[in-house]
Amino acid sequence: VQLVESGGGLVQPGGSLRLSCAASGFTFSLYYMSWYRQAPGKERELVAGVSSAGGSTDYADSVKGRFTISRDNARNTVYLHMNSLKLEDTAVYYCNAVLKHLSYWGQGTQVTVSS
Numbered sequence: 653v654q655l656v657e658s659g660g661g662l663v664q665p666g667g668s669l670r671l672s673c674a675a676s677g678f679t680f681s682l683y684y685m686s687w688y689r690q691a692p693g694k695e696r697e698l699v700a701g702v703s704s705a706g707g708s709t710d711y712a713d714s715v716k717g718r719f720t721i722s723r724d725n726a727r728n729t730v731y732l733h734m735n736s737l738k739l740e741d742t743a744v745y746y747c748n749a750v751l752k753h754l755s756y757w758g759q760g761t762q763v764t765v766s767s
Contacts (some may be wrong), residue, residue: 653675653756655747660761663737667765671732673747673758680728681705683751687721687732689743689763694744701731714740737765 659671671687686701700721701710709721720733730747742765747758 655749655756655762656757657747657761660745660763662764662766664767665739665765667733667737668733669737669763671734671745671761671763673730673732675728675730675747677747678754678756681725683749683754685721685723685746686748686750687730688746688748689741690746690760691740691743694743694762699745704729705757718732727747730754734763737763739765 656674657671659669661669663669682704684701684703687699688696689699690696696755697712698717699712699715702721702723706723711719712765723730728733744760744762746760750754
């Protein structure tokens with residue numbers, strides 16, 4: 653099982669990034685997929701989630717209206733489109749796959765928002 657995040661980097665406040673998470677080794681289309689983030693000295697927090705078929709999404713209040721989660725089950729990939737980035741969005745972003753008692757994590761990708 654592998655979840656490989658990419659797309660992180662350094663961006664100025666107000667900028668945009670698109671994170672990708674490529675999955676392999678499990679039946680991606682059955683899993684609820686989420687993005688979490690963890691800032692230095694803080695606990696990991698849920699950013700956004702998308703149902704297995706992509707029809708339902710959830711967002712943390714702090715990112716509503718700015719971030720969009722989507723998935724492509726044909727490509728076994730989940731995305732996080734991040735717009736209007738703020739300094740406080742700086743964190744390591746992790747991809748998570750859940751199905752019942754099964755949970756898989758990626759290694760994370762760093763997003764730094766700085767002027």
